[in-house]
Amino acid sequence: MxxxxxxxxxxxxxxxxxxxxxxxxxxxxxxxxxxxxxxxxxxxxxxxxxxxxxxxxxxxxxxxxxxxxxxxxATPELIRQLQKISRLMEKVKDEQEKIEQWKQSLTYQSQELTRREMEIEARLEQVEQMESEFEYLERQRKELDESWDRLRNAQQRLEENQLQLGPLGNLPPEQSQSIQAFIQRLTDDPNRISSLENSVHLAIDSFKHQQATLDGYWQRLEQQKKSLQQQQQEAKRLQETVELRQQELQSTRASIEQAKNQVQIQETILNSKREFLGRLNLNLQTIQEIRETLLSLARGSDDPEIEQKIDRDSLENMPIPELEDLINKQQKDLEKFVLFVNDQEEELSFQCQTVDELLARLQNVHESERWSIEAELAEEQERKRMLDETLFGQRRNLKERQGILLQYVRVLRRRRGMFDTEQEANKINLEPVVMQLIEQQQERQEEKQSLEREIEHIQNNLQQLKEMLEHQWSEFEQKSLAVEQQQQQYQQVLFDLAKFQSQVELEQEVLQPIQDQLSATRQYIESLSHLIH
CATH class of the missing domain: 2.40.50 (OB fold (Dihydrolipoamide Acetyltransferase, E2P))
Known part of the structure; x- marks a missing residue:
């Protein structure tokens, strides 16, 4: 950790x-x-x-x-963490600004709705006032109809009376003139006709005033229709922008999928190389075991590499007490080193368990958490590989120390006169075979180093691909958020547009019947005016 x-x-x-x-x-x-x-x-x-x-x-x-x-x-890591915190704070700040903008927009929309509601209420009040005036005019029209009916009845009765009286030509001129004057007085009622003319003139003036008021509303309605057309065009442009952004988002998604496939290909190649490296390490271990087996069979045949690291002349000339102290010191160091190697072996076992747990989690993980777990798995696998390679060298170093200590002990025993007769009897010259194994081991070691360089190169490429993929994913999330915001904006525009269109249609539905009724009533009043004059 x-x-x-x-x-x-x-x-x-x-x-x-x-x-x-x-x-x-x-x-x-x-x-x-x-x-x-x-x-x-x-x-x-x-x-x-x-x-x-x-x-x-x-x-x-x-x-x-x-x-x-x-x-x-720790300075580079602290800088990266501070940069992450800084980017996070910038995102939080941007989100706060967007929230504040939304609040202001909602406040403005609420105020606009309140204003429009007040306007509609005022218009409804005007409509009610106009309806009251129409009712008054309708009452006047009914009164005029009743007056006309009474006038026609009077004329009809007068005609009947004239038929009953007969022709006036047989009467004297004075009586005929008197009767004509009486008929004219019955036919012409100056007070009633004057009152009727005044009522007609007042009705015509009222109609003109109401028509002027309606004309103002009609002009405002035409302006609202033009504004509605402009908003519809703006909504269409916004729709085209949203569709274009969605196409760009799909293109970015396709690039991400392509990058994912490339990462999977590189990971497959990397796993293949690692498997080959594991087989190569197993081959090296097998060669080392064969070499040690041959040396143990020969017993008297010593490892050439160990022989090259031992200065036998110095050991032969060294005082025995000093040689004993040297052997005791090496034996204590060897015991410490054995404990250290055992700890490393235990740590490798724990590391293997960690890798197995991560592999098990990766089988049932959600897609959003897969990248972090894969990155953690790659890191743990790399630690396991490094620990395994370190232990391979440490095991070899442990055996080498054991061989050197064994040679020191043999020199000490020989100098004390304690010869190993069984070793001398069974001593076999296997140096050519051991040297051949050493050559094979060196060749495999060179192959291993070359393969490790290839693995390192692939790991670097894979890291670059993952960084690029992470950048593309971040860009995709930003574009997705922008498209979502534009879609919300488009939905809000459609909502406002539908509301405004409904308002325009409602005003037209209210004004048109009033206009039709006003036109019909005015035409009737004008016809009555022509009859009076």
Whole structure:
């Protein structure tokens, strides 16, 4: 697990070199989050690099709290974390600004709705007033109809009376003139006709005033229709923009899928290379075991590599007490090294369990969490590989130390006069075979180094592809959010447009019957005016 630590104290030993005390401050979890380490836990490490007290470093600890690898300076990681926090704060700030804009837009829409409701109420009041005036005019029209009916009845009765009286030509001129004057007085009622003319003139003036008011409403309705057409065109342009952004979003999605396929191909190649590397390591291990088996069969035949590292002349000339001290010292170092290798073996076992757990989680993980788990799995597999390679060298080093210690013991026993007769009797010259195995081992080692370089190159390419994929995914999320916002804006525009269109249609439905009724009544009044004059 990765830890952030602070250098507290550095001491220089006489033999062990520099010892550094590190205070654990925070640890990184599998989900890439950090948490503080409780207490004052200290870790001691031995490194050749010197760090100043108070410096911040990154270290990796195994399950047994053993330091893995060398400490690294924490400044780059802190900078990356601060950059992530800064980007997150910018996103939060942008979201807050968008929320504030939405609030302002909602406030403006609420005010606009209130204003429109007040306008509709005012128009309804005007319509009610106009209806009252129409009712008054309708009453006047009915009164005029009744007056006309009475006038026609009077004329009919007068005509009947004239028929009953007969022709006036037989009467004297004075009586005929008197009767004509009486008929004219009955026919012409100046007070009634004058009152009727005044009522007709008032009705015509009222009609003109109401028509002027209606003309204002009709003009406003035409302006609203023009505004409605403009809003419809704007909604159409916004729809085209949303469709274009959706096409771009689909193109970005296709690029992401292509990048995913490329990552899967590279991961397949990487796994194949790693499998081949595992078989190569197994081959190297097999060669080493065969070589050790031959040496153990020969017993008297010593490992040429170990022979090259032993200065027999120095051992033969060294005083026996000093040789015994040297053997005791090497034996103690060997015991410490055995314990260290055992700890590494245990840590490798824990690491294998971690990799197996991550592989099991990856089988049933959600798509949104797959990338983080795959990245964690790749990291844990890399740690496992490095630990395995380190243990391979440490096992070989352990056997080499055991062989050297065995040769020292043999020299000491021979110098004391304790000869191994069984070894001398069974001594076989297998040096040519062992040298051939060493050559094969060197060839496989070169192949292994070349394969490790290829794996490292593929890992770098894979890391670049994943970074590119992560960038494309971030861009896709931003575009998706923008398209969603534009869709919401488009839906809001459609809602406002439908509401405005309904308002225009409602006004037209209200004004048209009023206009028709006003026109019909005015035509009737004008006809009555022509009859009076």
């Amino acid at each position: 990765l830890y952030l630590a602070e250098v507290k104290k550095q001491t220089r030993g006489f033999i062990s070199g520099i010892k550094t005390e590190l205070k654990l401050l925070a640890c990184q979890h599998n989900d890439q989050s950090w948490s503080a380490v409780p207490g004052d836990e200290m870790i001691v490490c031995e490194e050749t690099n010197t760090w100043g007290e108070g410096s911040l470093v990154l270290i990796t600890l195994g399950h047994n709290r053993q330091l893995q690898g060398a400490p690294e300076q």
